Amino acid sequence: MALLEIQSMTQVFGGLCALSDFNLRFDGGELNGLIGPNGAGKTTVFNLVSGFYKPTQGQILFKGRDTKPMKPHKITALGVARTFQNIRLWHDMTVLDNIRLARHQTLGYNLADALLRTKRYQRAEADIERNAHEILEALQLDRYAHERPRNLPYGMQRRVEIARALAVKPDLLLLDEPAAGLNTSDVDGLIQLIRWIHKEFKLTIWMIEHQMQVVMSLCTWIKVIDFGSTIAEGTPEQIQNNPDVIKAYLGDGTL
Structure with a gap:
């Protein structure tokens, strides 16, 4: 059984076809990329997989279950976590609370447990606290635990967002342009971080990214879309030399 299988997925907004006949299969453990020009439909794909949109046609199966x-939040609980192109952190909370809150869909207790401070509540909160500190330590964010994200450098905010996604213990991590807004030094650190996360957490990572340095350094398989349609897929080397990709993505020249 595939971890993620997308069959003939199509998305129409009004009279505009944003995505057409999109197909994909991940068996688990991959680190793959989704690229294309601005407006190609990449984030639409992630919004469909994570449940923010419902496909007009087609099917999305995660662990064999139809997610439509x-x-x-149910899809997240099933094992899909994501980050966003524009960082979406709770800036009035501490970094630690951002991570802790990510586990809200798996609390394991009800309102009465919280009000009465039952053993079930105490066990669940202790587990959430322990998991949050482990994630922060693993991503070298523990010294910022009580800082507010707005006070951190942009690159660290990106790292916090990834940490929050990991806190839900996903099987599939969707990264939507994780290198957006980062300087060269931060991009190098991001590449190392994603490679380490993939190995250490043993999960599947699917990323949208415009910076070819990131995609070509990390991904083993890349899918390319343009105007909502798949125009190519293959290894980084195959994509780099594909004339259709070069034409769609850059106009001319080489990747």
């Missing part, structure tokens, strides 16, 4: 009827 599911709310986004």
Whole structure:
């Protein structure tokens, strides 16, 4: 059984076809890329997989289950976590609380447990606290635990967002342009971080990224879309030399 299988997925907004006949299969453990020009439909794909949109046609299966009827938080609980192109952190909370809150869909207790401070509540909160500190330590963010994200450098905010996604213990991590807004030094650090996360957490990573340095350094398989349609897929070397990709993505020249 595939970890993620997308069959003939199509998305129409009004009279505009944003995505057409999109197909994909991940068996688990991959680190793959999704690229294309601005407006190609990449983030639409991630919004569909994570449940923010429902496909007009086609099917999305995660661990063999049809996710179309599911709310986004149910899909997250099933094992799909994501980051966003524009960082979406709770800036009035501490870094630690950002990580802790990511586990809200798996609390394991109800309102009565919280009000009465039952053993079930105490066990669940202790587990959430322990998991949050482990994630922060693993990503070298523990010294910022009580800082507010707005006070951190942009590159660290990106790292916090990835940490929050990891806190839900996903099987599939969707990274939407993780290098956006980063300087050269931060990009180098991001490449090392993603490679380490993939190995250490043993999960599947699917990334959207415009910076070819990141994609070509990390991904073993890349899918390319343009105007909502797949125009190529293959290894980094195959994509780098594909004339259709060069024409769509850059106009001319080489990747």
